[in-house]
Amino acid sequence: MNPVLEMKDVHFKYLIGKEKVFEGISFKIYKGEFVSITGRNGSGKTTLCNILRGFIPHLNQGTLSGDILLHGESIPDKSLGELADKIGYIFQNPFIQNSGIKETVYEEIAFGLENLGIPREEMIKTVDDTIKLLKIEDLREKHPAELSGGQRQRVAIASIIAMDPPILIIDEPTSQLDPKGTEEIFEIIKLLKEQKKTIILVEHKIDQVAEYASRIIMLEDKKILFDGTTNEILSKEEVMTYGTNLPQVAKLGIKYSKEVKKLEKIPTVLEEAVKIFKG
């Protein structure tokens, strides 16, 4: 199987930066994978997302080398427009994502489709379906400017989902949301996972990462320090020394394994923990 996305020996330095952000990053991501990117603040998670979406080098300049490939074709050589319906990008701050020119949520969601030149009838159906799927019927006629942060984030996600991109890059979508808003966003992420989208998620809420991601790529000191299954990575105590927290159940499992009885496998989600401790 060929990878959907690939980086080969990527180096990058921002134009105004003193140091490189990346010194030789390589990985392959396959269709339907759900990869979470972790690493301490400033380790380059957002930069990595921006390179994959082509925002670097198109909007944000610097010195970029190595191969960055979408289905084997160079991403930096593609225009941002060409990439728009293939890679959806959901920003940390939904206020940036907002078009700022549409007067209702309905029109806001239709905006991206208009730009793709989708015929009107198909567009109406797609917007209706998306609103239903994300359960935001109550927001339909509201002005985007009067929405709360959580509502804006859901609308921002809706406008991306409406374009139905096979790949989604989601950068800390819940960092500005309360627990209820966070839960609502993860309900949507769950739907996307069920649709077998290829998902790249940056998220600090590690219990959610443990539950949804199938793989974790951890950045540290300009390189990839760990790349493995979620359970492999989130069961390692040393991960915490690199600015990534462990799920509560993993911490409990590690403590139990050291102090009570050695466990074959450290649990990273609750169901695993229940199975392990039931014996």
Ligand SMILES: Nc1ncnc2c1ncn2[C@@H]1O[C@H](COP(=O)(O)OP(=O)(O)OP(=O)(O)O)[C@@H](O)[C@H]1O
């Ligand atoms: N536009 C820019 N120009 C110059 N340097 C930048 C720019 N954006 C980010 N940086 C620097 O590049 C490094 C990586 O930043 P990046 O935002 O990718 O990290 P991050 O892992 O997403 O951090 P956070 O967890 O805070 O979101 C940091 O040292 C940051 O200061």
Ligand SMILES: [Mg+2]
């Ligand atoms: Mg970031």
